[in-house]
Amino acid sequence: MSLNEASGALQRAVEISRQLVAVADGGDAQLTASLDAERLQLLKSFRLVRKQVDVSDRVLLQEISQLNDRAIGFMEHHRRSMERAMDMAAIGRRAVAAYSTTNRPRR
Numbered sequence: 201m202s203l204n205e206a207s208g209a210l211q212r213a214v215e216i217s218r219q220l221v222a223v224a225d226g227g228d229a230q231l232t233a234s235l236d237a238e239r240l241q242l243l244k245s246f247r248l249v250r251k252q253v254d255v256s257d258r259v260l261l262q263e264i265s266q267l268n269d270r271a272i273g274f275m276e277h278h279r280r281s282m283e284r285a286m287d288m289a290a291i292g293r294r295a296v297a298a299y300s301t302t303n304r305p306r307r
Contacts, residue, residue: 206249210260213242217267224271227278232271239264 201209216239223231243264250257 201245201249203249206246207257209242210246210257213239213246214260214264214267216242217264217271221267221271221274224274224278227274229275229278232275 216235220232220235220239223235246257253261
């Protein structure tokens, strides 16, 4: 991989990071993981070629880091939301089970 290809790989990693934020906001964990894996390969390729990072590359890496933090935040929000929904469903099931054992005749 040449230096130009390494810069292209870094730019593509930024584009994927932007996509990743949008996908994470939608809660699609599988696509998020797939995009993250693709981005990781691009970043590894970049690192193999570029031993020293110049200012423009540093700016792109910083953007990737910020986008990654946002994507993680979205995924954590969706995880907590799912956990709350599961907790509420479990509470409902326990309530139904508790009330179903009472056999009072209805009036």
